[in-house]
Amino acid sequence: MLIEFFFTLKDAKIPVSIKEYLILLEALQKGVISPSLDDFYYLARTTLVKDETLYDKFDQAFGLYFKGVDTVFDVQSQIPLEWLVQRMKRELTPEDIARLEKFGYDKLMDRLRELLEEQKERHECGDKWIGTGGTSPFGHGGTNPEGIRIGGESRHRSAVKVWEARSFKDYDSERELGTRNIKVALRRLRRFAREGSQEELALDDTIRATANNAGYLDIKMQPERRNNVKVLMLLDVGGSMDDHIARTEELFSAASSEFKNMEFFYFHNCVYDYLWKSNRRRHAERFLTWDVLRKYTPDTKLIFVGDATMSPYEVLQPWGSVEYNNEEPGAEWLQRFTQAFPKFIWLNPEPEGLWQYRQSIAIINKIMQGKMFPITLDGLDRGMRMLSK
Numbered sequence: 001m002l003i004e005f006f007f008t009l010k011d012a013k014i015p016v017s018i019k020e021y022l023i024l025l026e027a028l029q030k031g032v033i034s035p036s037l038d039d040f041y042y043l044a045r046t047t048l049v050k051d052e053t054l055y056d057k058f059d060q061a062f063g064l065y066f067k068g069v070d071t072v073f074d075v076q077s078q079i080p081l082e083w084l085v086q087r088m089k090r091e092l093t094p095e096d097i098a099r100l101e102k103f104g105y106d107k108l109m110d111r112l113r114e115l116l117e118e119q120k121e122r123h124e125c126g127d128k129w130i131g132t133g134g135t136s137p138f139g140h141g142g143t144n145p146e147g148i149r150i151g152g153e154s155r156h157r158s159a160v161k162v163w164e165a166r167s168f169k170d171y172d173s174e175r176e177l178g179t180r181n182i183k184v185a186l187r188r189l190r191r192f193a194r195e196g197s198q199e200e201l202a203l204d205d206t207i208r209a210t211a212n213n214a215g216y217l218d219i220k221m222q223p224e225r226r227n228n229v230k231v232l233m234l235l236d237v238g239g240s241m242d243d244h245i246a247r248t249e250e251l252f253s254a255a256s257s258e259f260k261n262m263e264f265f266y267f268h269n270c271v272y273d274y275l276w277k278s279n280r281r282r283h284a285e286r287f288l289t290w291d292v293l294r295k296y297t298p299d300t301k302l303i304f305v306g307d308a309t310m311s312p313y314e315v316l317q318p319w320g321s322v323e324y325n326n327e328e329p330g331a332e333w334l335q336r337f338t339q340a341f342p343k344f345i346w347l348n349p350e351p352e353g354l355w356q357y358r359q360s361i362a363i364i365n366k367i368m369q370g371k372m373f374p375i376t377l378d379g380l381d382r383g384m385r386m387l388s389k
Contacts, residue, residue, distance in 0.1 A: 005065050009048060012061040016048045023047045037066065055280060182254040182380065189229055189259075189301065189384045231255065231262040232296055232341065236306025237279060238268050239322075244307060244349035247375055251305065251347065265292060269310040270330030270364075271337065272321055289333060293340045301387045302337060302344035308364040308372070309350060315363050334367045345383045346372040352379070 002025065009016045024047040033039035041062060049058050205220035212218075233255060235248065255262060265275035265287060273289050276282035313320040315330045338344055346364065348355070352374040355361045365372040371386055373379040 005044075008061050008065045009058070012057050014049065014054050014057055014061065020048050052278065052280060182250055182377070183258055186254055186258045186380065186384060189231075189387050229259060229261065230296070230300045231259040231303060232292075232300050233262060233264040233303045233305060234271065234275070234337075235264060235266050236269060236304075236308075237266045240307055240309045241349075244375075247349050248305060251375055255303075263296070267306075269306075269322065270314050271333045272326040272330055273328065273333070289336075293336060296341070298341060299343075300341055302341035303383075303387075304337075304344070304346040304368075305375075306346070306348065307350045308346070308348055308361040309358050310360045312359050312363060315360055315367075331363070331367055334364065338368070343387050343389075344368070344371060345386055347375050347379070347383060348372055349375045352376075 002021075006016060006021050024044060027033070027043055027047065028040075033043050044062070045055065045058055049055060200222060202220040202222035205222070206218065209218035209220050210216065233252075235252065241248065252264070265277055266279060266282065267275055271289065274286040275289055275292060276286050278285060311320070311322075314322060315334075318327055318329055319325040320329060346368045348361070350358070350361070355365070355372075361372075371383075373383040373386075
């Protein structure tokens, strides 16, 4: 069985070797793990994958190969009952939804603190307690115009705060593009300049000088041609951006290819006081936003990439982040970036026709001084023209 698994990893372009495969088999023979699919996953990843950037490809290959066989490994394991198990998905009429009260951010947080102190057991389908499938603004799987999601997966994406640790995957810079037109659109931004020492042959000048010299070779040199444009790309990841992974990966791959002097960082929903470069290690390896602002020169071209779809609190309010209590609102950090880098744009994967229905998009577009463009060929062309001015 594991021979086919080995070739599945090879097909996924993960550089596994026979030696690593034999180490995995030896570990299984010696019983270093329990008969659990989860334990086998971590053992296989530890022995077969040597580069963290390949973890996402490994996860996809592992899930593809072992899909549906978890009961073979876990037949005797005890599965604990989760506190928040979504047993039903309740659908409400538009009239019911309209009657639901919006608390407002401050009241919402105060009410959550009260319920955490009072509630002693699990609840479902109610309108007060933290539970599942109801109309309460606390829990998950229910229907409320704004609330705090605790556990579970998002249905309506209207949560003001998500009370759980999140894990996002990095965008793949090696993804093959569906079209090379994205590269052509980005290429408009490139600026080449002659600088440095005379290191390369000036072919046209040499031919011209040789001809003028009655055929005697007259070699002419010129400074090496270099790509001088510097790009700082800040990418939104996770949450509603999961719907736009393919398009964002195409853009990221093209940008990585076209801009040799490009740096990138990740954020979630809005920029706050820290950024990160690896989503798997984002809680351990963070980069202070102040340091990023100071590190790069003002002639750096700044490109935000995100759908700008979130609760307005996340942009305008202190402690508005869905993940932690930020002391300063996201709007202040966005303004600091626009002041530090005069050449900036925001690229949005959401269709431009939907922007008018997203309050947060209007807020961020105003902060961006109207320099928000869709990730379409026309939008990219307009964005690169704006950065080139």
